[in-house]
Amino acid sequence: MATVVDSGGQGTDPARRRLTSIEVLCAVLVLAILGQSWLRAAFDVPALRTASTVFVAVCVQALPFLVLGVLLSGAIAAFVPARVLRRVLPRRQAAAVGVAGLSGVALAGCECASVPVARRLMGQGVAPAAALTFLLAAPAVNPIVLVSTAVAFPGEPGMVAARFAGSLATALVMGWLWIRWGKLEWIAERALRRLPDVEGNGRWRAFAETARADLVDAGGFLVLGALVAAAFGVLVPGEWFSALGDQIVLGVLVMAALAVVLSLCSEADAFVAASLSALPLLPRLVFLVVGPAIDAKLFALQAGTFGRAFALRFAPATFVVAVVCGVGAGLLFLGGAR
Template identity: 80%
Template sequence: METVSDVAVRPGEPDRRRRGITSVEVLCAVLLIAILGQTWLQSTLDVPALRTGATVFVAVCVQAMPFLVLGVLISGGIAAFVPARVLRRVLPRREGAAVGVAGLAGVALPGCECASVPVARRLIGQGVAPAAALTFLLAAPAVNPVVLVATAVAFPGEPGMVIARFLGSLATAMVMGWLWARWGKLEWIAERALRRMPDIAVGNRWRTFAETARADLVDAGGFLVLGALISAAMGVLVPGEWFGVLGEQIVLGILVMAVLAVVLALCSEADAFVAASLSALPLLPKLVFLVVGPAIDVKLFALQAGTFGRSFALRFAPVTFVVAIVCAVLAGWLVLGGVR
C-alpha cells in the first residue's frame, strides 16, 4: 500500500506531480468573488428567495467550519501520533468485550469517517479482531466530543438530541461489532486488508499529520459546501408543506432523511447544522439523519469497498443502514419521548 512517504518527493528531486484544484480552493475563490462583487450581486440579484438561500448557506458554513477544522486536526494527530498497537493493548481478549471497549474508545480517539476506515484497516493489520476494529470504525466519527459539541451548538435548548445521537450511534457501532463477531467471515475481507501494516516512521509523523489533515479538510470541506448548498436550496425551493407532510408521515420522514444522509455524505462534524436548518421537520427524522450519515454513506461505501473489498462492503453497508435506522428510532423514542 502506498504511504505518504512513498509519494513524497525525494531530496534534490523536482516535484513533477501535477496538482489539481481542490474543493477548498474553489470555495475560497467563490467567497472572494462574492465579497468583491457583493454590491453588484445585491443590486442584480435582489430576490428575496436568493437572499434567504444565501443566508442559510453562509450560516451553515460559518457555524460548521470551526468544528470541521478541529475534527480534521484531531484526525491527523491520531493518524500520525497514536499507533494502532495502543488500542490493541487495551482491548480485552474476548471478542464480545473488545467490541464494547472499542465502541467507547471512539469517545477518546475521535476521527472523521474518511480517517476511520484506514485506522480500522491498520488495527486489523496489527492483529485486532475485525469485530472490534469495525466497531471503532463506526464509533470514532459518531460519538466523539467534537461531534457531540457541534450537535449541542446546532440544537440549542435540545440536550436530548445530543444524548440520543450518542446512544443511537454507539448502539449502531456495538451492534454491528457483535453481529460481525457472531456471523462475520474473514474471507469476506480482501486479503490486502489482512496484511500487517508497518508503523509510521518517527521522521514522517509530522508529514503524515499535515497530509492527513489536508486531505480530510479537502474532502470534508467539499461535502460541507455541497450540503450547505442543498440545505439552502431545500429551504427556498421546497415548499414548507412538503416538510409538514414528512412530519405528519413519520415513517416516510424517517426513510427520506435516512436516504438523504447516505446521498449527501456530509462530514459528522458538520451534519448537525444542516439537519438543524430543516426547521419544519420533527426531531426524530433529524436524529435518524445524524445517526445514519456517519455510519454509512456513498463515500464510506466507496472507501470500504476499496479498503476491505467489494464483497465486504456489499454485506456490511446494507446491514449498517438498517441497524442505524433502528438504533436511531429506539434512541429517539427513549430520549426524545416520541416523534416531536
C-alpha cells in the same frame, strides 16, 4: 526556452501546467469580491437572500468543529499507533467490541479517517469485529460531534443523548453481528496485511497530509450540505416538510436516505439537520445516526479498502441497524416522534 522530452518523445514546456482547484476557487472569490456590487444588484431576490443566509450560517457554525475534527484526526493517525489500542482490547471478542466502541468517545476522527485506521488495526492483529466497531463509533460518539450537536440544537439536550446512544448502539450491534455471522474471506487480503507505523519526522508529515486531505474532503461535503440545506429552505414548499412530519415513518426513511446521499462529515451534519427545522426531531436524529455510519462516500471507501464483497454486505446491514437504533434512541430520549 528549454523543453523537456517525455517518455513518448513529445516536448513539454515546464512553464505550462494545469490550474489547481484551489487556484480556481481563489480566482472566483476575487472576482466575486470585485463584482459584489453588480452581483448584489443582479441577484437581489428575496429567495436568494434567504438561501444565502442559510448557507453562510451553516458553514460558519460548522467550520470550527470541522477544523478541530480534522486536526485531531491527523494527530491520531500520526501519533497514536494502532498497537496502543490493540494492547488494551480484551482477548474475548464480545468484550473487545464494547471497549472498541467506548474508545470512540476518546479518539475523535471523521468517518473518512476511520476507514484507514480500522484497516491499520486489522493489519496489526486486532479482531475485525473490534476494528469495525471502532470504525463506526469513532466518527459518531466523539466529543467534537457531541458538542457540535449541542450547539446546533440549543435547548434540546435529548438530541445529544439520543445521538450518542443511537450511534454507539449501531457500532456495538454491528460488531456483535460480525462475531456471529461475519466471515474473514469477505475482507480483501490487502486489508489484513501489516502496515508499518509512522516514525520520526514522518509523523509530522503524516499529520499535515492527513489533516489537509480530511479538510479538503470534508469541507467539500460541508459546502454541498449547506447548499442542499439552503435549497431545501427556499425551493421545497413548507407543506412537504409538514407532510413528512405528519407521516413520521416516511419522514424517517426519507431523512435516512438523504443522509446516505449527502455524505456529510459528522462534525458538520448537525448544523444541516438543525436547519431543517420544519421536520420533527426524530427524523433529524435518524439522519444524524445514519450519516456517520454509512453513506455514499463511506461505501466507496469501504469497497476500495476492504473489498466489494465486504462493502456489499456490511453497508446494507449498517443502514438497517442505524435506522432501528436511531428510532429506538429517539423514542427513549426524545419522548416519541416530536
